[in-house]
Amino acid sequence: MAAKRSLDKSYVVRNIRQKQRFKYKLILEGIAVGSIVGLVIALFRIMIVKADQARHMAVHLVKVRPIYAFVVLMTLILIAWILDKLLSYEPDISGSGIPQIEGELKGLEDQNWCKVLAAKFAGCVLAIGGGLALGREGPSIQLGGMVGKGFARRKNALLTEERLLMSCGAGAGLAAAFGAPLAGVLFALEELHKNFSAEVLVSTMAASAVADYIAVNIIGLKPVFDFDVEHRIPLRLYWAVILLGVILGILGVIYNKMLDKMQDFFDRFDSKFFSIGIMFIISFLMMFIYPIVLGSGNELVEIISSGKFALGALFILFIAKLCFSTGSFGTGTPGGIFLPLLVIGAIMGGLYSTFLSEVFGVEEYYIKGFVIIAMAGFFSAIVRAPITGVILITEMTGNFMTLLSLVATSLVAYVVADLLGGEPVYDQLMHRRQRKKAESGNSVPDHEYLKDVYNKVDKKYVKKRISIRERKVVIDSSVHFGSQMDGHKVMELGLPEGSLIVSVMRDGKEIIPHGATILNGGDDLEILCRLKDIAATEAVLDEKCKAISVE
Numbered sequence: 164m165a166a167k168r169s170l171d172k173s174y175v176v177r178n179i180r181q182k183q184r185f186k187y188k189l190i191l192e193g194i195a196v197g198s199i200v201g202l203v204i205a206l207f208r209i210m211i212v213k214a215d216q217a218r219h220m221a222v223h224l225v226k227v228r229p230i231y232a233f234v235v236l237m238t239l240i241l242i243a244w245i246l247d248k249l250l251s252y253e254p255d256i257s258g259s260g261i262p263q264i265e266g267e268l269k270g271l272e273d274q275n276w277c278k279v280l281a282a283k284f285a286g287c288v289l290a291i292g293g294g295l296a297l298g299r300e301g302p303s304i305q306l307g308g309m310v311g312k313g314f315a316r317r318k319n320a321l322l323t324e325e326r327l328l329m330s331c332g333a334g335a336g337l338a339a340a341f342g343a344p345l346a347g348v349l350f351a352l353e354e355l356h357k358n359f360s361a362e363v364l365v366s367t368m369a370a371s372a373v374a375d376y377i378a379v380n381i382i383g384l385k386p387v388f389d390f391d392v393e394h395r396i397p398l399r400l401y402w403a404v405i406l407l408g409v410i411l412g413i414l415g416v417i418y419n420k421m422l423d424k425m426q427d428f429f430d431r432f433d434s435k436f437f438s439i440g441i442m443f444i445i446s447f448l449m450m451f452i453y454p455i456v457l458g459s460g461n462e463l464v465e466i467i468s469s470g471k472f473a474l475g476a477l478f479i480l481f482i483a484k485l486c487f488s489t490g491s492f493g494t495g496t497p498g499g500i501f502l503p504l505l506v507i508g509a510i511m512g513g514l515y516s517t518f519l520s521e522v523f524g525v526e527e528y529y530i531k532g533f534v535i536i537a538m539a540g541f542f543s544a545i546v547r548a549p550i551t552g553v554i555l556i557t558e559m560t561g562n563f564m565t566l567l568s569l570v571a572t573s574l575v576a577y578v579v580a581d582l583l584g585g586e587p588v589y590d591q592l593m594h595r596r597q598r599k600k601a602e603s604g605n606s607v608p609d610h611e612y613l614k615d616v617y618n619k620v621d622k623k624y625v626k627k628r629i630s631i632r633e634r635k636v637v638i639d640s641s642v643h644f645g646s647q648m649d650g651h652k653v654m655e656l657g658l659p660e661g662s663l664i665v666s667v668m669r670d671g672k673e674i675i676p677h678g679a680t681i682l683n684g685g686d687d688l689e690i691l692c693r694l695k696d697i698a699a700t701e702a703v704l705d706e707k708c709k710a711i712s713v714e
Contacts, residue, residue, distance in 0.1 A: 189327070189366045196314050196328055197335040197370030200307040201377030204339035207284060207306065208382055211299055214292025215458055222450045222457070235450070239443040242293045246286055246496055247436035253282040258492065259298075259499035260305025261354075262593035264333050267308070268326055268355060270636075270697035271597055276309040276316065283309075286497030294446035294457040296488035297498025300340045304350075304499075307336025307374070322636040322694060327366055330355055334367035335374035341387055342379060343558035347371035349551045354589065360639045387559045388464050388535075395564045396532040400525065401571065407515055407533065408540050408572040412579025414511065415544020418504065419588050421485070425493025426595065438494045445487070456483045460506040464538075467513035468531045474521060477514040484510060500588070504545055505538045505556075512537025535565050540572035544580040547587035549573040634694045637665070640704045644684030647707040654678035656707055659699045662692035682708075 225232045249256060255263055255274045260283060266272035287302045311332025315325035330351045338347030351367040352360070396404060429438040449457055463480075466472070472480065488503040516533035519525035535556060542552035553569045586594075642648050648656055653664055653676050666689040667674040667682065674680065682688075688708070692700045 189362060190369045192314075192324075192328060193331045193366035193369030194373050196307075196311050196331045197373035198377060199314070200310050200332050200335040200370065201339050201374035202381075203280075203284075203306055203310060204303050204336055204374065205378045205381040207287070207303060208299065208340065208378070210284075210288045211291055214288050218292055218294055218458065222454050225450055232447075236444075236447050239293055239447055240440060242289050243439040243443045244436055246289060246439050247434075249282045249286045249497070250435050250495065253278040255279050256283040256286050256305075256497045257495040258497070258592065258596075259301025259501070259589075260308075260497075261301045261499070261589050262596050264305055264308040264329065265355060265589060265593050266596065267312075267329065268697075269701060270694040271593075274309065274312070276313040279309045280306060280313070283497055290491075290496045290498045291458060293443055294449065295442055295491035295494075295496060295498060296456065296458065296460065296484065296503045297491050297496065298459050298500060298502030298504075299498075300337060300501035301499025302497060303336040303340035304333045305336070307332035307334070307339070310336075311370075322634040323638075326636060327362055330363050331366045331370035335370040338371035339374040339378040341555065341559050342375060342384075343555050344368075344371040344375040346551055346555035346558055347374075349554055350548070353548045353551050354546065362639070386561045387461060389561075392531045392535065392560075392562050392564050394526075394528050394532065396529055396536070396568045400529070401568070403515075403519055403525070403533075404536065404568045404571050405575055407512070407537060408575025409579050410515070411508070411511065411537060411540035411572065412544045412576040413583065415541060415576060415580045416583045416585035418485070418489070418507070418541075418545055419585055419591055421489045422492060422500070422588065423591065423595070425489045426495070429493045429495065435495065439496055442491055442494050442496070445490070449487070453483060455480065456487045459502045460484065461502055463506050464509040464534065467509055468534045470513075470517070470527055470530050472513060472517070474514065474517045477510060477517060481507065481510045481514055500545075501542075504541060508538040508541030509534045511541060532565050532568065535560055535562065536568045536572040539569045540576040543573035544576040544585075545588045547577060547580065547590075549577045635691060636694060636697065638690050638692065638697065638700065640688045640690060640701075640708055642682050642684055642686040642688065642708045643711065645711045646684065646709060648682045649684040651682060652678065653680045653682060656682075656703065658690065658703055659692070659696045662690055662696055662700045665689050665691050 221235045221238075225235055253275065255272070256279055260279075263272055263274060267274060283302055283306055287297070287299065291297050291299070308329045309332070311328035311330070312325060314332075315328045320328065333355060334347035334351035336347070337350050338344040348364065348367045348371050351363055356363055429441075432438045446457060455463065463484075467477070484503070484507050488500070488507065492498065492500055492503075512534035513530060515537065516525070516527075516530040519533075520527050520530075539549075539552045539556040542555070543549040546552065549570075552573050553566070556569060557563060557566065656664070658664070664676050667676050667680065668687040668689075669683065669685070688704075690700060690704075
């Protein structure tokens with residue numbers, strides 16, 4: 164009996180049992196998380212629209228009655244001060260929030276879900292309302308992830324379940340932010356996990372569908388980019404489609420480097436208030452000089468696609484939006500880059516199409532098609548998630564006529580950016596964040612986690628403290644055909660000490676492995692490890708199980 168009690172308390176047994184049970188309640192929990200996320204993000208979007216309207220009123224006011232310019236300036240400085248206080252209150256709300264979610268899934272972060280929810284919501288509304296060129300999608304993903312984490316913590320879930328619920332919430336956040344449920348699912352698979360997992364797929368699909376349903380019932384069914392493409396780009400112009408992909412691949416690498424340099428520049432200042440204040444003063448000046456660059460800019464996409472801008476005007480707009488958006492993000496203010504980078508891609512598509520029209524005589528009515536494919540290509544080059552980009556733009560525009568050219572441009576942009584050695588933007592941001600935390604000595608705290616545990620001896624629940632970093636998790640991976648471990652023994656994998664392959668699924672059958680078990684391409688692995696070993700374990704899996712061996 165004592166042995167049985169010891170076995171019941173084992174983290175290994177509890178994780179495996181929980182994971183087996185979880186697949187049956189996965190959809191219900193995904194629906195629950197998605198419902199909450201849908202409500203939160205719908206309110207978030209409404210507040211951002213209200214903030215945008217307030218900014219437009221301020222721009223109009225200072226133009227009609229310049230005497231109010233001082234009041235507007237003081238309001239922007241007050242917003243900068245509030246944002247500085249919010250960042251001091253909860254530093255994890257800085258930037259888009261996607262690197263924080265990725266870091267947490269790798270065991271490198273431990274965010275306070277309650278504080279992040281409140282501070283991120285308020286900070287993004289203020290920053291975007293103040294005119295900074297930031298997006299709502301990254302914050303929506305972080306807000307959704309924190310809803311999933313809070314849901315898991317409130318029900319005392321094991322870490323394996325907590326990570327899955329965070330993925331559910333993050334995917335649901337993207338779905339509700341853009342009305343793109345499929346993109347939410349793919350983002351969780353392609354960007355967050357970088358691995359196909361049935362558990363992630365079904366739970367995130369349920370959460371994303373429900374979140375989108377709730378959001379559209381509150382906000383409406385109108386697509387984010389509401390314009391029709393009447394003319395499909397013909398095959399005779401696919402040389403231009405391929406060339407656009409090359410250009411976007413190069414620009415994507417430049418964008419990521421500019422983002423890094425802008426962060427370096429603003430990091431020189433000791434005061435966040437000063438850094439944010441600089442961009443708000445620029446925002447104030449732009450109200451008089453060039454108000455079209457303020458805010459996320461999603462309304463620009465429809466204007467550009469109508470062909471109302473001349474070639475020179477598009478070039479100036481491209482440079483201004485590129486500099487202003489990277490500068491806005493570089494301050495560390497809460498806000499994303501998803502939507503601003505899509506808008507910059509749209510400007511590039513309009514610029515490219517107008518150039519083709521004026522120089523090569525290409526018909527002007529193809530501009531809408533080039534605007535759409537440029538958004539997907541630029542996203543693919545920067546984020547390095549081409550499938551998500553194609554599905555996201557298709558869902559956001561409600562258009563399938565450009566699907567083939569979308570795929571072609573995204574693929575070429577992805578390959579060019581990869582060949583140039585550019586790092587995917589969210590990996591770049593996560594690595595930068597971890598470097599800064601390591602330099603400041605502010606790495607993941609090894610504090611204790613209070614959990615209700617059933618004591619079978621005393622027949623009651625008691626509070627037990629366990630180290631956050633010692634919590635156990637089951638992670639999924641696969642052995643790719645042609646990888647280093649394809650045809651090699653388990654003992655040759657070299658996982659970190661304490662990490663253990665507990666199951667190998669092959670052709671629908673489960674194998675309990677030992678050191679001499681031969682792994683084959685197509686095998687699905689379940690690995691039990693500690694929270695603090697997730698990053699190291701995944702690094703080994705990426706190198707030996709997912710990368711194609713050239714030997």
